[in-house]
Amino acid sequence: MAGPRDDLKEELKNPEFVKEYGSEVAKNEIGKTLFKIRKRMPLTQKQLSDKLGISQPYIAKLESGEANPTIGSVGEILAVLGFILVTDTVPMKSEVNPTQSTVFVNWEYLFPPKESLPPQAGTSMEITIPAKQKSKDEVIICNAATACPIKGGSVQ
Amino acid sequence: MRIVEYYKRPNGREPARDWVNSEKNSSIRPSFYDRQSQLETENIQDLIDRNIIELIKGKGRKTPPIPGFYELKHKTCKWRMAVYHDQKRNTVILLHGWRKASHNQDAEIDKARTLLFEYMQGGT
Numbered sequence: 398m399a400g401p402r403d404d405l406k407e408e409l410k411n412p413e414f415v416k417e418y419g420s421e422v423a424k425n426e427i428g429k430t431l432f433k434i435r436k437r438m439p440l441t442q443k444q445l446s447d448k449l450g451i452s453q454p455y456i457a458k459l460e461s462g463e464a465n466p467t468i469g470s471v472g473e474i475l476a477v478l479g480f481i482l483v484t485d486t487v488p489m490k491s492e493v494n495p496t497q498s499t500v501f502v503n504w505e506y507l508f509p510p511k512e513s514l515p516p517q518a519g520t521s522m523e524i525t526i527p528a529k530q531k532s533k534d535e536v537i538i539c540n541a542a543t544a545c546p547i548k549g550g551s552v553q
Numbered sequence: 554m555r556i557v558e559y560y561k562r563p564n565g566r567e568p569a570r571d572w573v574n575s576e577k578n579s580s581i582r583p584s585f586y587d588r589q590s591q592l593e594t595e596n597i598q599d600l601i602d603r604n605i606i607e608l609i610k611g612k613g614r615k616t617p618p619i620p621g622f623y624e625l626k627h628k629t630c631k632w633r634m635a636v637y638h639d640q641k642r643n644t645v646i647l648l649h650g651w652r653k654a655s656h657n658q659d660a661e662i663d664k665a666r667t668l669l670f671e672y673m674q675g676g677t
Contacts, residue, residue, distance in 0.1 A: 400557065400558045401557055401558070401559065401570075401573075401589045402557075404570070404574075405586045405589075413579060414583060417579055417580065417582075417583035418586060421583045421584050421587035422587055422590075425587055425591065429595075432599065432603050457604060458629075460604070461603050461605055461626075461628070462603075462605070463628060463629040
């Protein structure tokens with residue numbers, strides 16, 4: 398049975414759709430980030446709006462991923478909250494493996510300069526972490542460009 | 554991570570999917586797929602707090618809301634979709650979508666409620 402994920406895979410073949418979808422995902426990511434920071438502080442939307450000098454409905458719109466703020470205004474909001482924006486990108490995919498999550502880390506974190514780098518070394522690498530992972534030995538290291546597991550890769 | 558799927562009626566129709574496919578407006582489809590991705594990965598309470606989903610009120614004043622029966626929202630694009638979070642199956646069922654207007658909200662939710670009862674009685 399085809400689900401929304403399968404439909405999305407088809408939609409991503411349309412360049413116009415891809416642009417709109419990318420925009421939605423970016424707005425949502427900003428909203429999610431602001432929401433998490435606000436919760437961590439913790440502040441209500443009203444308290445945050447007073448602190449920032451912007452309206453509470455606009456905070457709500459930002460958090461729900463429906464506002465389209467400029468990068469500069471996002472930077473301003475985060476700065477007032479004591480944060481700076483650090484961006485990263487991941488390949489656009491329609492499939493999400495329900496048993497894995499992915500993070501990107503710097504090569505040097507995993508392989509300090511003294512050690513030799515694996516043959517397919519790049520500037521960054523992808524670590525695929527099984528959701529039910531019980532120990533760090535089960536971490537699979539993949540080449541970021543090819544997503545191929547690197548033989549013998551492990552996190553020390 | 555939870556599964557998100559379209560509700561399939563005994564007659565084979567998938568109302569939520571039919572609605573998405575019928576929407577040619579480019580801003581509705583991308584926003585829908587982004588929202589459904591969040592249903593897969595995000596904490597339900599966080600989605601409520603961010604006003605992305607909202608528990609649908611019971612029919613009439615005396616009827617309590619049905620736990621797990623939510624409205625997935627996108628205010629800017631003015632669409633809504635009724636969904637059901639089936640906790641036992643760790644699945645969100647997409648029941649029925651519509652373009653929001655002041656006059657149609659109750660009628661569309663009634664349609665969704667009918668589909669939910671059908672699902673609860675053994676639909677897929």
